[in-house]
Amino acid sequence: MLLSGDETEGQFGVFTSTCPPGDIIPTHRHDDTHETFYVLDGAIRLFLQQRDGEKVSQVLRTGDFGFVPAGIPHAYRVEEPTRLMGVCSGGFERFFQAMGTLVDDPQADTPPFVPDGPRMGAAAQRYNMEFLHGFEWPTP
Template sequence: MTAEFVTPAASDLPGRPVPYVLAAGDGERAHLFDQLFTVLLSADETQGQFGVFTMEAPRGQAVPVHSHPDVHEIFYVLDGRVRVVVEDGEGEKIDRVLTTGDFGYVPAGHRHSFRVESHRARTLGVNTGGFERFFAAAGEPTSSRMPPATPVVPSPEQLGDAARRFRNDFDFGARFIE
């Protein structure tokens, strides 16, 4: 007998390490600010090792400067242009506009920010396992496959709670992108 891939419901992930496939746009979706995040793979499916998500957004405001003491992040631009600013080990800012096909890496502990620079952009992100669920905790889970028409701005309490739970340290006083 030939084994088959699990095909979870459009908004669900298997929750355990089994082979599965998702159709385009499927996964755990959440709106946060002007962005749509779709989790494709979580710590639950990788025994805590890593998570994979997409982010789609129009040109907008920069994400607040933040860092993760023990979470590594990568950005791979699928479509569009995204400015990523990362502080290196000496406190110098590395400022790059990534275009389709470009890759960026933010090691744990480095302050960073990003902003969509084109009309619309899509990125693929990979992170240390568990952090991928920050977006739904800070924003709003959604069944929509599009970025929100009106930005989803969490209350300070909701954002603070999600930041504590998912190891995200915001520095609201810092400006990396004007």
């Protein structure tokens, strides 16, 4: 967490994440939260459903931005080891804290913490986020 909604009068939060390559982050939406992703290093594939219903995906590489407006179903898959910075509507950055676990001294070799389903569900409910189970994305 670099900056929270508490420090921006509720306007936005800024966070960074170090992500190992792997499975798709489950499809979800948050009706009152906008998200912007900036890839500091690496690559992710961002999946989203446009307002007209069309499902699209795009690989974001080092230096690329991705934007997901509030209410838009989306998911992403980390294609290679990635560091990214995210900016979201103020308060939603706390979702990641609620879902994660604190470490005293994060290092590059610290294994990622993957929360279980109940923990993810509780954080989603608390921060007005909905996981969309069974949502299918076209194969890129």
